[in-house]
Amino acid sequence: MNRESPHSICEHAGVRYDESLTPDPRSPIPSPFFLPARWVVVGVLVLSTSLSFLDRQVLAALAPILKQEFSLSNEGYGYIVSAFSLAYAIVALPAGAFIDRVGLTRGVSAVVAVWSLAAMATGLTGGLAGLVACRAWLGAAEAGGIPATGKGFALYLEPRERAMGTALNQVGITLGMVAAPLFAGWLAVAYGWRAAFVGTGALGFLWIPLWLVVLRRVRAPQAQAPAAAAGGRGPGRDWRLWALAAANILMMTVYSLWTNWTTVFLVSAHGLTQAQANARLAWIPPVFASLGGLFGGWLSMVYARRGDSLYAARFRACVVAAILLTSTAAVPLAPGAGLATALISLSFFMAVAMSANIYAMPLDLFGARHAAFAVSVLTASYGLMQTVVSPLFGRLIDRVGFGAVCGLAGLLPLASLGVLWLVGRVSGRAEGESRP
Template sequence: MNDVSQTTAMPTLGAKVGRYRWRVCAMLLAATTINYIDRQVFGVLAPFLQDKIGWNEIEYGHIVTAFQAAYAIGLLCAGAVIDRFGTRIGYALAIGIWSLAAMSHSLATGVLGFAAARFALGLGESGNFPAAIKTVAEWFPQRERALAAGIFNSGSNIGAIAAPLLVPIVAATWGWQAAFLFTGALSATWLIVWLLTYRTPDNQPRLSAAERAYIGHEPPGPRSRMRWSQLLRYRQAWALVAAKFITDPIWWFFIFWLPKFLHASYGLSLLELGPPLIVIFVLADIGSITGGWLAGRLIKLGWSANRARKGAMLICALMIVPVIFAAKAHNLWLAVALVGLATAGHQGWSANVYTLASDMFPRFAVASVVGIGGFAGAVGGMLISTVIGLLLQATGSYVPVFAMAGFAYLFALIVVHLLVPRLQPARLDEPPPGNPPPSPIAAAE
């Protein structure tokens, strides 16, 4: 069987069709940047809050796990809520919750207080990526989706860069509580702008007719949402679940343990952490945009979506392998280079993995499918956070953790290919191949 090419025919509209969709992408970029600033504040301050408050590695692992548990729980319903109420209202609900949760960290005085604040933050932040991916599916044709996803996903790196730049200065000047209040206020500001400006393409009066036609080649789907139990009957959903479960924990490790790794291995102070983290996440930013651009470029050259997506994912996976040597690097900047290459590979990989959802599912199901994948990634993150905490408390060695990181992506790509060898779209109007139609009793549940 030949590869199923998914380069859906576009209307011929001339070279210029408008650029309003890229303004929407800029809004998603800003939201994701703020999302990661809010998320990263705790990681930047962790080595010094640990000394101040007195938690150990196991307790720190529990605090991180609280965020990831809430993130997983939130994703059980975030995608469905966004599919049901739409991106405008769904995104607003998510960012409103995480803005309040981010500021609530300033009230914490111990392990339980921080765990509660992290739990609330995880609930709110769980809505970001389902909402953003659904917005991309609404506003972009298929050949541009990976690039758009790569651009907004680069906000995670910009946020991770901004946090070590801003947080130490704010904390040193006004105290660590002010850092959480400041970043929470950024979220609230974005929320106001979003509600005032965002509309779907069908309802956006500033969108030209040509650009609306360019975007709107896919017919709208039904308004009723599909339950997870229905979506999980399809191998396409399990491909996203596997990719996220295997590789998301590695990104969680980079986000929450890199400052601690650099502090423990090279004795960096709060202000000295800034330059290495900035370099690492600048490289990640480049990887995010390049990984999304690469797949789109290959599609334009005539590759099928299957070959282009998996080819880009393979290149990104190979970039991560050298990180296995980072824990033994005797020079700070060698370690930074190895980790930076790995974060670039992860973000390029992630831009393409997110786009798998819109490659294989219609728009009305995208946020739910991304929610399922995000839930799997958060569960994997919970597991690895507990394991890392126990491992570091017992041995103090990062070697096995970096070894896991180095080979996880190649393994994940193999699993994805076995599940969807041709990246064929899920036919949600038909029973999955090999599965009998649901019984009337099951359908009524």
């Protein structure tokens, strides 16, 4: 007897449809662009991620001048980061459910518009309270960004391509992180720090028309009557999703370290000015991070082609990354800024290689229909982790320096690996029967 697969139910632009009755958006449908249509849509979604992280990273790029402007210690700066992270964690789950409900087109357009307004408002704030409020607003709005792109990848990419999709999203993250110290740093020098927030935030309003134009030119799947809901438990009741969230918390600690503290580290540990750190070195680790995402996606594809299940392939890629992430502990021992930057780059490279595979796992387990919510659980876990560790990092740095922070961050991915092993060992694989 034929049974409908839960993964045959998909959604595009707010319309649910059955893949068995309609053209698959992952198939080579006609495209007015040089690339296959599905990769064009993926590329535009990745660009939205770039803008998200550009807006997010302006704070880190301008941290030294903002600390002086608002008389902040490192711990105080950590609390500013926590304001963003707490809002990000609280809103992520409802944001993912919202995107699953209204559809990819309207959902991503809404979140980009709201976070762009928040970024611009930061430049107009009149004091510390306003800065905290704007960062919380930005965090709440950006909580929908990664779930939206995750839904797009689940809709448009084949299962074996999804880790490469998340890897490309890491490239988008890197573009935003590299652009922040360069573009925002230039705007701050030329026009003041307020102009840096306003100028970067305005770019989101140029992205929304591009997104809508691309979707008009790329043929969408034919609409059908709403399909019946898939049987079984929803992802929110599946322990594997929450285990992946715990693994994400442990692994992303090192990611959070270099996302928020690279410029501060180079200034405090090696005597550089903010302008020197941003222009010469702070942009280099994010470049290696994007390469790490591509490496992680490529490595899991290699393992899958050799016969591993999808989960086993992703797990093996995580093993390689977690072992090499122990090198993070050596960063404060580097005698010069150049060597320290090289070690940070290696750490960031491996963190993103591991992240690309962890963020693909819920897409494998729960499919396109619940993709935004499933990914939102991971983004919420990341925001929760940053809320806790950012002021903790700041306190440790103020009291004992970066040594303890880097040592802790280098070991936690090994604990993450243990959780991932448990998920695979107890629950089996999303694809295939082999075990890591």
